[in-house]
Amino acid sequence: MDRTLRAALLKLHGQAALPVSQFTVAQRSALDRFARQTGAVTCQRQGRGDVYRVSDPQLFEVHLSALSPKVEMQTTHDLPVRAQHIAHARDSKAGSHQHDCYYPLLKAVGDQVLWRQGTDATELPLSKLTRDFGATSLQIEADDAWQTGQPLWLVENQALFDRTDWLPAGTQATLLYYGGQLDGRLLAWLARHPRASCVVHFPDYDGVGLANFARLYMLLGEGCVFWLMPGWQGKLARYGSQRLWQDTFAEFSRAVSQLPDDLAALTRYMRQSGLALEQEAVWLPA
Template sequence: MDIDRDQYHILKQISQGPVAISKCKKRHREWLDTLCLSTALLEKVKAGAGAHYKKGEGLQTFLQGMNDQFDLEYEDLSEKAQNLADGKETKNRRTAQQVMYLHLKTLKPDIFAIHRRKQINLSNLTALCGVAGIEVTPDDDWRFIRQGEAPVLLLVENRQLFIDLDWIEKVTETDVILQYPGVLSGPFKSWLSQQRFKKIIHFPDYDGIGLREHLRLRNALNGKGVEFLLLDEFKDLITKWGTSSIFLKDKNHEAFIKAAKTIEENDSLIGLRPLTHLMQELGKALEQEGVELLN
């Protein structure tokens, strides 16, 4: 007979002493009544105006065969391990808390991350280790502080730009830089939407996917506290160093057409129109590394 974890714990409780019927959920009572009628595991005994379940002759032996499967430190297991212990599928399931690991660098002193009453000096970690790493989930309570207010965050995709920060002072001012893997995941956008930073500056590739990801980020943040890093020299950079092969690549070009249409229809995105118009006119895209070509 196959049983699940809840049923196992009910039977184990009954094995340790009688359990009143009123203490059991309706769906469990129906199952327990069936066991009383069809097996020697349980007995249903009247007691005054009510009744209770008590162990039968075969219950202890039956439970001994289940101990290895169910007597685990269940709450300490990962979701996949819990599913396995419960006889469920372990594939194609997202982890319960959607854990992410973020790499950050600080560009100014005394920037702190605060979580569950613990305070971490990210500036000291960056100076000591070159980078600071934190484990996050979409709805956690991480907060970031610099001189009493939330810092400015710069999002970049390219690893080299994350390693060598000399270019930043030429184009913008920020407090923290964070590298992301090209596509902004749903959990990561949810995490960013919790008003953890004073402002988010997004610096994607100047191509269809980069524009698409920026629009998705704006949508996740309801258009508040996020801006696109458009280099002052973008016209010269795209004209001289832009790449047609990237712009015309199937998925990239499809993403560009959709993003450009959204930008044309939304007046709050008017600042991006010079970029999309030039990209369409020249048929070129520019990867982030183009910033390294600035004098």
């Protein structure tokens, strides 16, 4: 209710009057209740319609300040978005609160993995940083120009990021750990420019993993591939989880029609067996 009333009062703030049609049904309900309780706002007939008008400006400002302590900041863009939300609503999550930048966790597999920032000679020597520190991070934004000449592998679970002996022999690539859900900022970054020679996605073989790949595939098309571990069918039969299948079936159902044809065998077997498989099974015998 506070959010709805705050939005309505902010619309009315600084206006002589506003037509009722300028407000949503929920905002009108909140304003009518506010008018009855405080008398700071009235609804009056004007011409062929009704308008809301501030009838007690001082009382109106008291209530608005309680809901939105810094009204004049609503057009200020030089502060972090969460700070603006606190100023408007005393709550950093009052509106869209995702940060502009994203900091993925990266590590190199191989000795010559390097990222470059366009043509300005800025380099991230990922192989060296991985040897020295184990992993590193990089601030990415959709409009930047970071790219690498090797493949970029996206892995869902930390075990596969920590230990890389599951990868095909001779792999020279970047591993990016994303932890469960592909972040929208990462997807936007991947979609804006080609970032790697290929984007390889290795998630859990469940509804969430397939839904994430569907989102990626819709943006990159043939620029990304879904990695099927060797012996995946035997592992799915031997180690697959019925509970994981059931828990993520809704996501599976929504995603399956958006997947490329080369995943038909996997999705068909998952549906027939009623099983899903976590990616750590890559270390287990089929």
